[in-house]
Amino acid sequence: MPAFYRLGRCDRDRITSGAVSIVGMDAQVPAGRVVVVIDVIRAFTTAAVAFERGAAEIACAPSLEVARSLRRRHPDRLLVGESGGLRPADFDFGNSPFDLSTASLDGRRLIQATSNGTRGLVRCPDPAAVLAVSAVNVTATARWIERHDGRTPRTIICTGSTAEDRACARHLTxxxxxxxxxxxxxxxxxxxxxxxxxxxYARLPPAERVDLSDDVRLCCDVDRADFAMVGELRDDHVVLTLA
Incomplete structure (x- = not known):
C-alpha cells in the first residue's frame, strides 16, 4: 500500500505540494484560491452520474434543512441525499450513484444534501473558483483548473477522513x-x-447499515466523466453546473 494511504486523518493533517494544499474540513481556507472539494464515496460520484443522466444543475445544500427549504421554494426539483448514509423518507433519491445510474433526469434540477461533500462546498466564502470532484472526473477537473486558473494557488479539501478522498487528492495533485x-x-x-x-457500518444496528457494494464499482470508475463540476456560490448553497 502506498505510503500516502497511511497518512492520518485529513482533518488533522495539512499536506502542501508547491501551490497545492490538501486540507481537511476544519481548515481555514484563505480567500482567492481555487478550492477543490473531494467526496469520492459517494456525494460527488453521485453528482457526476446525475449529470451523465441529464441533470441540468445541482444545488448543493449544507444540511437537510436547507435542502428542504430549497425544495419548498422550488417544488419541481428532485431531492437527493442522505442522513447517516441512508435516504431520508421525503427524498426522491439517496446518495447513491448506482441508483442514479438508471434515473431519467433530462433537464431536471436537483437539490443534494450529504453529510460531508455538499457541506464542504459551502464553507469557503470567497474562492477564485470552487469545484466538486471524485475519481470519476478527476482528470477533467485538472484540465479545467489548468485552463482557467493555472497560476492560482489551490486548496484541495478532503471532506471525509477515510482513504479514498486522500487518494483522490494525491492523484489530482x-x-x-x-x-x-x-x-x-x-x-x-x-x-x-x-x-x-x-x-x-458493521458496528451499527442492522437497520442503520449501508450496503456500498453497488456504489463502490462506480466510485472506482476513474475518468468515466469528461467534465468538471463548477460551483457558483449562492446565499445558503452552491449550484454545480458542467464545464
Missing part, C-alpha cells in the same frame, strides 16, 4: 504537477476507503 499518477493507486485507495466504511 499529481495531475496538476505533471507527475503521471497511477490509476491503480487511486483505485487501491478507494477500495481501502470502502473497507473502512464497511467496518464502520
Amino acid at each position: 499529481g495531475l496538476l504537477d505533471g507527475t503521471a499518477p497511477r490509476r491503480a493507486d487511486l483505485i487501491a485507495g478507494i477500495m481501502a476507503g470502502a473497507a473502512e466504511h464497511a467496518r464502520d
Whole structure:
C-alpha cells in the first residue's frame, strides 16, 4: 500500500505540494484560491452520474434543512441525499450513484444534501473558483483548473477522513504537477476507503447499515466523466453546473 494511504486523518493533517494544499474540513481556507472539494464515496460520484443522466444543475445544500427549504421554494426539483448514509423518507433519491445510474433526469434540477461533500462546498466564502470532484472526473477537473486558473494557488479539501478522498487528492495533485499518477493507486485507495466504511457500518444496528457494494464499482470508475463540476456560490448553497 502506498505510503500516502497511511497518512492520518485529513482533518488533522495539512499536506502542501508547491501551490497545492490538501486540507481537511476544519481548515481555514484563505480567500482567492481555487478550492477543490473531494467526496469520492459517494456525494460527488453521485453528482457526476446525475449529470451523465441529464441533470441540468445541482444545488448543493449544507444540511437537510436547507435542502428542504430549497425544495419548498422550488417544488419541481428532485431531492437527493442522505442522513447517516441512508435516504431520508421525503427524498426522491439517496446518495447513491448506482441508483442514479438508471434515473431519467433530462433537464431536471436537483437539490443534494450529504453529510460531508455538499457541506464542504459551502464553507469557503470567497474562492477564485470552487469545484466538486471524485475519481470519476478527476482528470477533467485538472484540465479545467489548468485552463482557467493555472497560476492560482489551490486548496484541495478532503471532506471525509477515510482513504479514498486522500487518494483522490494525491492523484489530482499529481495531475496538476505533471507527475503521471497511477490509476491503480487511486483505485487501491478507494477500495481501502470502502473497507473502512464497511467496518464502520458493521458496528451499527442492522437497520442503520449501508450496503456500498453497488456504489463502490462506480466510485472506482476513474475518468468515466469528461467534465468538471463548477460551483457558483449562492446565499445558503452552491449550484454545480458542467464545464
